[in-house]
Amino acid sequence: MTIRRAGEHALLVETGSLEAAHRLDALLRADRPEHVEEIVPGQETVLVVAPDADQGRLESRLAGLLASVTDAGAARDEAGAARDEAGAARDEAGAAAGVVEIPVVYDGDDLDSVAALTGLTVAEVIALHAGSEFVVGWLGFAPGFAYLIGLDPRLHVPRLDAPRTSVPPGSVAIAGPYSAVYPSASPGGWRLLGRTDVRVWDVSADPPAKLPPGTRVRFLP
Amino acid sequence: MIEIVSPGPYATVQDLGRPGYAHLGVPRSGAADAPSLRLANRLVGNPESAAGIELTFGGAVLRFGDNAWIALTGAPCPLDADRRPTGMCAPVWIPQGGTLRVGTPREGLRTYVAVRGGIGVEPVLGSRSTDSLSGLGPPPLRPGTVLPVGGAGPSAAIRVDSAVQGPFSSCPPVRIVLGPRADWFAPDAVAALRAGPYEVATEINRVGVRLRGAALERARGGEIPSEGMTLGAVQVPPDGRPIVFLADHPTTGGYPVIGVVTARDLPLVAQLRPGDRLWFRPVPGVRT
Numbered sequence: 001m002t003i004r005r006a007g008e009h010a011l012l013v014e015t016g017s018l019e020a021a022h023r024l025d026a027l028l029r030a031d032r033p034e035h036v037e038e039i040v041p042g043q044e045t046v047l048v049v050a051p052d053a054d055q056g057r058l059e060s061r062l063a064g065l066l067a068s069v070t071d072a073g074a075a076r077d078e079a080g081a082a083r084d085e086a087g088a089a090r091d092e093a094g095a096a097a098g099v100v101e102i103p104v105v106y107d108g109d110d111l112d113s114v115a116a117l118t119g120l121t122v123a124e125v126i127a128l129h130a131g132s133e134f135v136v137g138w139l140g141f142a143p144g145f146a147y148l149i150g151l152d153p154r155l156h157v158p159r160l161d162a163p164r165t166s167v168p169p170g171s172v173a174i175a176g177p178y179s180a181v182y183p184s185a186s187p188g189g190w191r192l193l194g195r196t197d198v199r200v201w202d203v204s205a206d207p208p209a210k211l212p213p214g215t216r217v218r219f220l221p
Numbered sequence: 222m223i224e225i226v227s228p229g230p231y232a233t234v235q236d237l238g239r240p241g242y243a244h245l246g247v248p249r250s251g252a253a254d255a256p257s258l259r260l261a262n263r264l265v266g267n268p269e270s271a272a273g274i275e276l277t278f279g280g281a282v283l284r285f286g287d288n289a290w291i292a293l294t295g296a297p298c299p300l301d302a303d304r305r306p307t308g309m310c311a312p313v314w315i316p317q318g319g320t321l322r323v324g325t326p327r328e329g330l331r332t333y334v335a336v337r338g339g340i341g342v343e344p345v346l347g348s349r350s351t352d353s354l355s356g357l358g359p360p361p362l363r364p365g366t367v368l369p370v371g372g373a374g375p376s377a378a379i380r381v382d383s384a385v386q387g388p389f390s391s392c393p394p395v396r397i398v399l400g401p402r403a404d405w406f407a408p409d410a411v412a413a414l415r416a417g418p419y420e421v422a423t424e425i426n427r428v429g430v431r432l433r434g435a436a437l438e439r440a441r442g443g444e445i446p447s448e449g450m451t452l453g454a455v456q457v458p459p460d461g462r463p464i465v466f467l468a469d470h471p472t473t474g475g476y477p478v479i480g481v482v483t484a485r486d487l488p489l490v491a492q493l494r495p496g497d498r499l500w501f502r503p504v505p506g507v508r509t
Contacts, residue, residue, distance in 0.1 A: 006401045008481070038240060038241065042447050042473055049451055138473055140447060144245060203357070208242070
């Protein structure tokens, strides 16, 4: 766990895990340090951009928070081991309430190629994709494009050799260890499993992205 | 309103961008050479954050539907305002129906046109900037595009006759703060970066400036787990040729960043043309 300088105006906090990155992201958003312009979670990092901040003071503050998110994670794991049934039930109820459900019509152009690559039937591909709970790791590639973590390892397939020049918005796709919903029409090399009417990106909405980092997601066939 | 008779090679509306949405995958965008846009706005009494026009390699013709005070900054071009030659870095009066012709810059790449009142296109997520990476904001300007004027907020009196801006060197030293991933590179990579020079390749746009020169060798293979990227980051893809990120850079990426160009020097990089050169000068990070 380290805090690295990313130029004069930003610090890159290495959290060691996605979960700790999300906890740090949540803490910083709930109690935003002065002058912080951007908080950008990554797979094992949080980038904090603050051109007008005293970088030394910000670094001390981040070091304190980093210790708390990594300790809190450890403490929670220990507590989890000893957790009683009532606590577990409460957590499950809470989990169900916080999941964004995305209805999908599984008729994507790449269902057959994914089935061929994985040795599964199309029905099994759909069942595995719809049977997993995902969490939004981070966004990138395009506004609102969320990298969804939690794809069953049996569905890990490479990108297309030749990307499509245009993938329609709402396309539900997989590539490598990730799944995603295309937020807008764009070129794309991920394999298409289906489509949804859910708009994951809308500049007139607040917030404009339906799937910010840390959001849990399920696909409904 | 302003009618774009000709936009030149590439022109967009730019203000100071839309910071605050990087975690949702939204690039910052905004003027590639922000100090030049700020100066142009000050010259016509606008708030510095007002939207103007960013020209790439000059060559534009603009027709003004109303009386207007304008100012041009950045890459210096020959100017003809309503059939009178005029200068850069000064408030210029254009009568209703007048035409501004912008020639080819003598040096530098990007020229800014500010108009008193600002360019009044509809903001998207708080900014009027065209984001060339994501397509947010107004499309790049075309012949026939009509831009409304207004929306910049309260104007101040115009009090300055002309301003001075620095030369636009075709071989500037560029200060860089090493990290956050300098340790991903072989020990002599930093020496190679320092030894330079690096030449600007033909692949340049508002996302970044690709450089040619000594390849920066990695000490380790593979990709970095996807992490946030910052303005001015010098990202090094597997071929070892660095790319300097400008305003429309992607918000996250998996190639290591060997260093970040300082805020003072990034506008110099944004003004480089293909074939220009730069020398990286590593400096310690400044504690502000």
